[in-house]
Amino acid sequence: MSSKPRILIVEDEAAIRSGLIDVFTYHGFKVDSAADGSDGWHKAQRGPYDLVLLDVMLPGMDGFEICRRLRETDREQAIILLTARSTDEDVIHGLSLGADDYVAKPFSIAELVLRVNAVLRRARVLPGGATQLELGADIRVDPGTLQGRRGDELLSFTRREMDVLQYLHAHSERAVSREELLHKVWGYANALALETRTVDIHIAKLRRKLEPDATTPRVLLTVRGAGYRLPPP
Numbered sequence: 001m002s003s004k005p006r007i008l009i010v011e012d013e014a015a016i017r018s019g020l021i022d023v024f025t026y027h028g029f030k031v032d033s034a035a036d037g038s039d040g041w042h043k044a045q046r047g048p049y050d051l052v053l054l055d056v057m058l059p060g061m062d063g064f065e066i067c068r069r070l071r072e073t074d075r076e077q078a079i080i081l082l083t084a085r086s087t088d089e090d091v092i093h094g095l096s097l098g099a100d101d102y103v104a105k106p107f108s109i110a111e112l113v114l115r116v117n118a119v120l121r122r123a124r125v126l127p128g129g130a131t132q133l134e135l136g137a138d139i140r141v142d143p144g145t146l147q148g149r150r151g152d153e154l155l156s157f158t159r160r161e162m163d164v165l166q167y168l169h170a171h172s173e174r175a176v177s178r179e180e181l182l183h184k185v186w187g188y189a190n191a192l193a194l195e196t197r198t199v200d201i202h203i204a205k206l207r208r209k210l211e212p213d214a215t216t217p218r219v220l221l222t223v224r225g226a227g228y229r230l231p232p233p
């Protein structure tokens with residue numbers, strides 16, 4: 001990528017916002033910012049941005065709502081949430097709305113820049129493949145369009161969900177651990193305990209789409225003590 005990556009920073013606290021603008025400008029980004037939720041939502045829609053960094057607690061419209069709306073209109077948009085508390089509930093809620101990742105406040109700048117770059121690297125290095133994937137007898141998914149079919153039912157995926165499926169499909173001869181998924185799909189060098197929840201949440205969302213009966217998975221299998229796998233073709 002020769003041009004500068006574009007980032008939108010939505011943060012209502014002026015000191016944090018100007019700090020973030022400086023940091024990402026310094027790191028070579030073209031930065032836009034918004035100081036409240038409504039302005040953030042309007043700017044995010046007008047984009048395009050390589051990444052939207054969303055504070056959760058915002059006047060006007062909160063970060064969760066912006067994330068939900070953005071994901072409705074653009075399943076490819078990279079989104080990172082800044083959560084005030086790293087409670088499991090906030091994290092799970094944000095990820096279930098389709099955020100790619102979250103960073104808990106107070107954050108270290110180095111950590112935040114790492115996370116942003118990891119999400120962008122994923123978006124760049126693994127663009128949707130052209131080949132349709134067959135998962136089991138009656139499921140087909142298309143990494144290019146992020147659509148699929150189970151029988152007659154139309155399925156939609158986020159880019160991250162599709163990345164997980166593509167990775168498991170490419171390694172369907174074995175189980176893939178949550179740590180490996182975090183490393184290869186999310187781009188994290190080291191997986192922290194809470195982050196493995198991120199993988200579980202994505203797997204749960206995929207199962208709701210892929211499995212007729214999520215309590216007895218037949219497509220996206222759990223291998224006890226080893227991780228997850230798809231049945232070999």
Ligand code: CA
Binds near residue numbers: 011013055057
């Ligand atoms: Ca705030």
